[in-house]
Amino acid sequence: MKLLRRKEGPPLDSRLDALLEAATLAGGRLPDGVVGSARAVAERAGVRRSLSAEHTVVALAGATGSGKSSLFNALTGTEVAAVGVTRPTTSAVQAAVWDGDTGAGPLLDWLDVFTRHQAADAHDVTGLILLDLPDHDSIQLGHRLEVDRLVELVDLLVWVLDPQKYADAALHERYLRPLSGHRDVMVVALNQADRLPPDAVDRCLRDVRRLLDDDGLKGVPVLATSARTGMGLPELRALLAGRVADRRAWASRLAADVTTAADLLAAASGSSSGAPPEESAAGETGEPDHPTAASPGAGAAGAGVGVLAAGREIVRSAELPEAVPAGDVTARLGRRLTVALEEAAGVPTVLEAVAKGHRHRAVVATGWPVTRWIRRLRPDPLRRLRLGTSTGAGSGASTGVSTGTRDGTRDGIESRTRSGAGGGATIAARDGASEVERPAPRGESQEIVGRTSLPAASAVQRARVETAIRDVGDTAAAGVPGPWAAAVRRAARAHSGELTDAVDRAVGRTSVRATRQPRWWKAVGVVQWLVFAAMVAGALWLGALFGLDYLRLPELPVPTLGVVPWPTVLLVGGALAGILVALLSRLAAWAGGRRRARRTARALRAAIGEVGAAYVLQPVEAELDAYTRFRAAVERARARS
Numbered sequence: 245m246k247l248l249r250r251k252e253g254p255p256l257d258s259r260l261d262a263l264l265e266a267a268t269l270a271g272g273r274l275p276d277g278v279v280g281s282a283r284a285v286a287e288r289a290g291v292r293r294s295l296s297a298e299h300t301v302v303a304l305a306g307a308t309g310s311g312k313s314s315l316f317n318a319l320t321g322t323e324v325a326a327v328g329v330t331r332p333t334t335s336a337v338q339a340a341v342w343d344g345d346t347g348a349g350p351l352l353d354w355l356d357v358f359t360r361h362q363a364a365d366a367h368d369v370t371g372l373i374l375l376d377l378p379d380h381d382s383i384q385l386g387h388r389l390e391v392d393r394l395v396e397l398v399d400l401l402v403w404v405l406d407p408q409k410y411a412d413a414a415l416h417e418r419y420l421r422p423l424s425g426h427r428d429v430m431v432v433a434l435n436q437a438d439r440l441p442p443d444a445v446d447r448c449l450r451d452v453r454r455l456l457d458d459d460g461l462k463g464v465p466v467l468a469t470s471a472r473t474g475m476g477l478p479e480l481r482a483l484l485a486g487r488v489a490d491r492r493a494w495a496s497r498l499a500a501d502v503t504t505a506a507d508l509l510a511a512a513s514g515s516s517s518g519a520p521p522e523e524s525a526a527g528e529t530g531e532p533d534h535p536t537a538a539s540p541g542a543g544a545a546g547a548g549v550g551v552l553a554a555g556r557e558i559v560r561s562a563e564l565p566e567a568v569p570a571g572d573v574t575a576r577l578g579r580r581l582t583v584a585l586e587e588a589a590g591v592p593t594v595l596e597a598v599a600k601g602h603r604h605r606a607v608v609a610t611g612w613p614v615t616r617w618i619r620r621l622r623p624d625p626l627r628r629l630r631l632g633t634s635t636g637a638g639s640g641a642s643t644g645v646s647t648g649t650r651d652g653t654r655d656g657i658e659s660r661t662r663s664g665a666g667g668g669a670t671i672a673a674r675d676g677a678s679e680v681e682r683p684a685p686r687g688e689s690q691e692i693v694g695r696t697s698l699p700a701a702s703a704v705q706r707a708r709v710e711t712a713i714r715d716v717g718d719t720a721a722a723g724v725p726g727p728w729a730a731a732v733r734r735a736a737r738a739h740s741g742e743l744t745d746a747v748d749r750a751v752g753r754t755s756v757r758a759t760r761q762p763r764w765w766k767a768v769g770v771v772q773w774l775v776f777a778a779m780v781a782g783a784l785w786l787g788a789l790f791g792l793d794y795l796r797l798p799e800l801p802v803p804t805l806g807v808v809p810w811p812t813v814l815l816v817g818g819a820l821a822g823i824l825v826a827l828l829s830r831l832a833a834w835a836g837g838r839r840r841a842r843r844t845a846r847a848l849r850a851a852i853g854e855v856g857a858a859y860v861l862q863p864v865e866a867e868l869d870a871y872t873r874f875r876a877a878v879e880r881a882r883a884r885s
Contacts, residue, residue, distance in 0.1 A: 263286050296350070594844070
């Protein structure tokens with residue numbers, strides 16, 4: 245029979261990596277304070293782990309008059325903490341170290357705790373570092389800041405409660421409830437229990453348990469203690485000894501911090517305004533939160549939201565919805581975007597010019613040589629639009645492309661095409677000192693074309709393009725949390741100013757292929773010249789015969805085809821054959837023009853679709869992919885072992 249085991253979550257290292265990945269993906273999309281908080285947690289975890297895994301830092305925290313210092317003296321077996329009536333009594337953090345200061349020095353330096361004492365009895369608690377914190381409700385702002393700073397860092401928190409003030413809203417709403425995710429590294433001691441009747445102690449413990457359950461701290465140990473009588477001290481020492489011996493309190497604390505930081509990222513993602521939580525967080529009691537000091541070793545990232553501030557903002561874990569699959573967006577709206585771009589680019593005009601240009605060039609190449617020069621006097625429809633004219637070729641050079649003005653700039657933005665080391669082209673848009681590169685549409689580096697002379701898009705056509713781009717962003721952002729939805733919409737519009745030039749280049753590039761002459765044109769041209777040569781030969785032959793007759797010279801024998809002389813056959817037959825071939829060629833050119841227009845339409849649709857994908861759809865898909873990876877990273881960081 246198989247034993248059912250509890251499924252273990254990912255290790256701490258994996259969760260830290262996931263948190264860093266989520267913070268990296270959230271950069272520029274979520275508030276800097278939230279992102280900095282996640283990075284600070286990861287950095288703090290590395291520092292804490294490198295200092296000492298053999299020591300457990302336990303802090304006694306509580307309100308004024310709760311008896312923290314008396315409990316500290318009782319646990320250490322010394323009288324190092326001052327006990328008195330004047331408040332606040334504890335003004336600086338004190339540390340009691342079991343097992344001397346060996347190995348604990350760097351850890352206490354990192355905590356900025358410099359008042360250190362040797363505990364009297366190190367039996368069974370080797371590796372314990374006990375801190376006596378100032379009052380969290382002290383009238384001195386510096387004391388409150390010191391409490392908040394160390395609450396962010398210590399491995400285990402022992403909250404010392406006063407029987408008369410254990411239900412204080414400041415304690416529950418500013419500390420216990422925000423730290424509900426740290427229940428595994430918290431202990432509650434109802435101190436000075438000797439002042440209560442025995443039956444009242446049980447009632448107070450039950451009431452404390454009820455309040456803790458309401459705060460989300462189910463399962464947190466609650467002990468009744470008295471430093472004066474020693475009540476509950478053996479149980480508290482045994483509990484601390486067990487946590488110290490386990491050597492996992494620091495890891496549990498870091499794991500809880502990772503969960504809180506991941507929850508904060510999720511909560512910031514679900515914020516519709518995107519405002520940093522630290523700007524809106526305020527205590528439930530109506531008084532504004534005092535600033536939380538930056539954690540030691542956090543560096544620049546320490547300016548982020550602290551664990552306490554995050555817990556005050558996060559009431560419950562926000563679930564991140566799944567994003568719309570990127571392929572669905574492309575399939576549903578890619579066609580609509582392409583149609584709008586085609587209309588704005590004047591594709592119908594291009595197709596009409598392709599059909600007419602094909603017929604025009606066919607007549608020039610295959611028409612009757614006697615009259616084809618007349619066709620040359622007519623303008624070429626494609627050349628009038630500057631279509632099918634390549635200004636350069638080659639994939640190894642960097643060539644400037646005009647984007648609306650002669651110097652290659654437009655509104656301070658320079659667009660250029662260049663080939664990469666692997667032959668793939670990239671498009672760079674430069675505005676000032678910053679430069680952003682993205683893959684160019686297929687074929688961009690094959691042929692470099694200038695601006696066409698197509699009519700500018702009308703206001704209606706531009707509005708349709710803008711509507712199509714907005715629809716792409718809105719559809720892709722459907723169901724995505726606020727800041728990420730805004731990033732998706734920004735990505736859809738990020739390169740809208742470059743679309744006109746990119747589509748124009750695509751039209752010009754595709755039209756180059758639409759002007760290639762069919763091989764049969766050359767063959768028919770040769771036939772026409774042969775027929776024309778026969779007609780000229782017949783005309784010259786008849787002219788010679790006419791000259792001989794005019795000069796009354798003897799007539800030369802003239803061969804005949806039946807009864808018709810060969811010179812006449814050559815002249816008349818050549819003329820008729822030339823005209824017939826020209827008519828047949830024109831008919832074939834008319835059909836070929838329609839066929840070429842259809843092929844060009846497909847090619848233009850594909851080329852413009854690639855431009856729309858490169859400039860609109862791919863940036864949107866990249867944002868959706870970033871959100872999907874962010875969501876997965878947050879879920880991995882939240883997973884508890």
